Amino acid sequence: MTARSALRRYTLVCFLTWLPVGLMMPTMVLLMTERGLGLAQIGLVLTVFSTVTVALELPTGGLSDVVGRRVMLAVSAGFLVAALALVSVSTTFWMFLAGGVLKGVARALSSGPAASWYVDTLHRAEGRDADLKPGLSRGAAMESVSLCLGVLAGGALPLVVPPELFFPLAAPSLAGAAAAAVLLVVVLLALPEPPHARRSLGGVLREVPGTVVAGVRLAAGGRVLRRLMLAAACSGVLLVSIELLTPGRMAQLTGTAEQGGTAYAVVAALGFAGSAAGSALAPRAARLAGGSPGGAIAGLVVAAFSVGALAATAGLGGTAGLLTAGTAYVTLFAGLSVTGLLCLEMTHNAITAAERTTVTSTSSLSLQAGGIVANLTLGTLAAHAGTAAAWGLTAVVVLSSALLFVRMPVTGSSRAQDPAVRAGSG
Known part of the structure; x- marks a missing residue:
């Protein structure tokens, strides 16, 4: 397979992987609220989702490195x-909790295999020194475009679905299920993978723990990977602070749950548009900053000041509140996407194919672990001290994480492209 063909397939899977997430995002919290769940119960559902994801990240990552990327992506879609x-028809806390468990399993299974498939395919086509940034950048940009379109559609659906036919706030989740079914078909048809040796299920499962242990040791023992894992945890705090606190603020600004869902969809879509722009600009940011670590620092500084702006304007109401939130979302997600893309490149350059998905799953685990801490703390802080205090604390955490990239060792293709390294080799 050529590099161009691999990129087309990879970007298509990236789009379809995140479309269901975008569709359900605007109304998920509001749906649970309308069906009788309190804020504490909603936080518990979100925490269970994150906990299941964390618990399965490494085993499923190791399994992917043993049995292949396509199998894991297909099972995740299922x-x-x-x-x-299930979520679209849930009416009780326990049903939503079960839906959270299933979503956690799906998230863990999908963490890493698509990017690993692309990197492995590109390495087969162009060698280990192939530049990963352009392809990974396009994939990340496509994910953001998918989320942008998904949240817009998910926010609009409750306004057009007749209440007598279906509960409006549940329509986006049902549409997301349909989109996930399309993803399942595409993965099975569009991601050919070199055949694996025929092995018994028991033999495959026996290999997984060894792969996981090797991946964890690599992530914990390497200076680059250890810093990248800590940075991912801080990004998880930021993302949860936005997802947990923004829907309620939008409902407060607009007056109703349905209108709040639509407003959140518009603001989130702006954020994902910024994310797409950030992903596309990441290679240029790395060049201007003198390398991927410098570009990552710049992205985190932008993200920290953006969430700080959300904290500073949390008391605004009406149109002013909506405009400031939308502006902050664009810059926040643009900065975070620059950092995320460059972190992904640095991660892949520091590892080999044998542990690729395991290590990227470790990164996702760190992200989810940061999210769990945020779920358990920021909601309580916001309830007692206000939303501004929770976002202010988040800004401090994100800005502090930029220190992790100071004097970051450079590896792989990033090293070959680093100006200082090229000057020294000349």
Whole structure:
């Protein structure tokens, strides 16, 4: 397979992987609220989702490195279909909790295999020194475009679905289930993978723990990977602070849950548009900053000041509140996407194919672990001290994480492209 063909397939899977997430995002919290769940119960559902994801990240990453990327992506899509179909008809806390468990399984299974498939395919086509940034940048940009379109559609659906036919706030989840079914078909048809040796299921499962242990040791023992894992945890705090606190603020600004969902969809879409721009600009940011670590620092500084702006304007109401939130979302997600893309490149350059998905799953685990801490703390802080205090604390955490990239060792293709390294080799 050529590098161009691999990139087309990779970007298509990236788009379809995040479309169901975008569709359900604007109304998920509001749906649980309308069906009788309190804020504490909603936080518990979100925490269970994150906990399941964390618990399965490494085992499923190791399994992917043993049995292949396509199998894991297909199984993930199947779990996501079941999860979103269940959520769309859930009426009790326990049903939503079960949906959270299924979503957690789906998230863990999908963490890493698509990017690993692309990197492995590109290395086969162009060698280990192939520049990963352009392809990974396009994939990340496509994910953001998918989320942008998804949240817009998910926010609009409750306004056009007749209440007598279906509960409006549940329509986006049902649409997400349909999109996940399309993803399942595409993965099976569009991601050919070199055949693996025929092994028994028991033999495969026996290999997983060794792969996981090797990946964890690599992530914990390497200076680059250890810093990248800590940075991912801080990014998880930021993302949860936005997802947990913004829907309620939008409902407060607009007056109703349905209108709040639509407002959140518009603001989130602006954020994902900024994310797409950040992903596309990441290679240029790295060049201007003198390398990937410098570009990552710049992205985190932008993200920290953006969430700080959200904290400073949390008391605004009406149109002013909506405009400031939208502006902050664009710059926040643009900065975070620059950092995320460059971190992904640095991660892949520091590892080999044998542990690629395991280590990227470790990064996702760190992200989810940061999210769990945020779920358990920021909601309580916001309830007692206000939303501004929670976002202010988040800004401090994100800005502090930029220190992790100071004097970051450079590896792989990033090293070959680093101006200082090229000057020294000349």
